[in-house]
Amino acid sequence: MLRIAWSPVYAHPLPEGHRFPMAKYHLIPEQLIYEGTVRESSLFIPEPASHEMICLTHDELYVHRLENALLTDSEIRKTGFPFSMELVHREKVIMQGTIQAAFYALEYGVSLNVAGGTHHAFANRGEGFCLLNDIAIAANVLLHQNKAKKILVADLDVHQGNGTAALFQHEPRVFTFSMHGKKNYPFHKEKSDLDIELEDGTTDDEYLKLLDYHLKLLIDQVQPDFVFFQSGVDIIESDKLGKLNVSIQGCKQRDKLIFETCKKNNIPVCASMGGGYSHRLSDIIEAHANTFRLAQELFF
Numbered sequence: 001m002l003r004i005a006w007s008p009v010y011a012h013p014l015p016e017g018h019r020f021p022m023a024k025y026h027l028i029p030e031q032l033i034y035e036g037t038v039r040e041s042s043l044f045i046p047e048p049a050s051h052e053m054i055c056l057t058h059d060e061l062y063v064h065r066l067e068n069a070l071l072t073d074s075e076i077r078k079t080g081f082p083f084s085m086e087l088v089h090r091e092k093v094i095m096q097g098t099i100q101a102a103f104y105a106l107e108y109g110v111s112l113n114v115a116g117g118t119h120h121a122f123a124n125r126g127e128g129f130c131l132l133n134d135i136a137i138a139a140n141v142l143l144h145q146n147k148a149k150k151i152l153v154a155d156l157d158v159h160q161g162n163g164t165a166a167l168f169q170h171e172p173r174v175f176t177f178s179m180h181g182k183k184n185y186p187f188h189k190e191k192s193d194l195d196i197e198l199e200d201g202t203t204d205d206e207y208l209k210l211l212d213y214h215l216k217l218l219i220d221q222v223q224p225d226f227v228f229f230q231s232g233v234d235i236i237e238s239d240k241l242g243k244l245n246v247s248i249q250g251c252k253q254r255d256k257l258i259f260e261t262c263k264k265n266n267i268p269v270c271a272s273m274g275g276g277y278s279h280r281l282s283d284i285i286e287a288h289a290n291t292f293r294l295a296q297e298l299f300f
Helices: 024-034 060-067 073-079 085-108 134-144 162-167 204-222 248-264 281-299
Strands: 110-113 151-155 174-181 194-198 226-230 269-272
Touching: 024 281, 085 110, 085 134, 085 226, 085 269, 110 248, 110 281, 134 151, 134 162, 134 226, 134 269, 151 204, 162 174, 174 204, 194 204, 204 248, 226 248, 248 269, 248 281
Parallel strands: 110 269, 151 174, 151 226, 174 194, 226 269
Antiparallel strands: none
């Protein structure tokens, strides 16, 4: 059975008019259940990740300051949204969602988190709507518990996974691959193990050819035994922040490439949803829902 991490706290309310589209966190599971892609029993509600698990990745002093509301105004501004302890709780629940999803992926081949993909969080700071880095935390938990020996992070959000790249810069057991907009946020890029920079206006054909070529190469060269997939849908043409020209169908083909490659090579894959900022909420829901539909169709 497909297992999906979801919690009511994912849709933590923010001030009216804030650009971060929190509504999708309720609407994605509702749509999947309504159309019969999954049952309600597929959803599991995570508890908050433990301090110890988080500190496998993040500096203990930073985590302490986060947990005790000690961030400076400057640090809060860089995260992109108003600080609250409810927000910290939400973030810790999301972290545990990806940790648990990773373990379900080991068991079933695939698992997903309705939230997550918080790839702009560094060891000692948050940025870009990210306080903690769920993929990095879950990867370090797998390594710490000897559940994986070589991990590939396939980050296909339109924004570079700068926090993830920095966190694993000196960790040979994790290979970071980011395929992102060249002229998009973050404007100072970190160095992933492999960065593929895309020009504004990149279309389906070019995008999918690049991904297919590099993904096959990475499977052969890196030989991962686990894949974390950051499946942001801000690559689609209607996205307010993306600057690319990939269709919703092209985004679906992207997800299919990742899942089919992992299944063919017997590599467990854990997906976190990442960004999506289209003017039409229906585009965001449809593009994200395709990721879950494909996981269900290809693995079960």
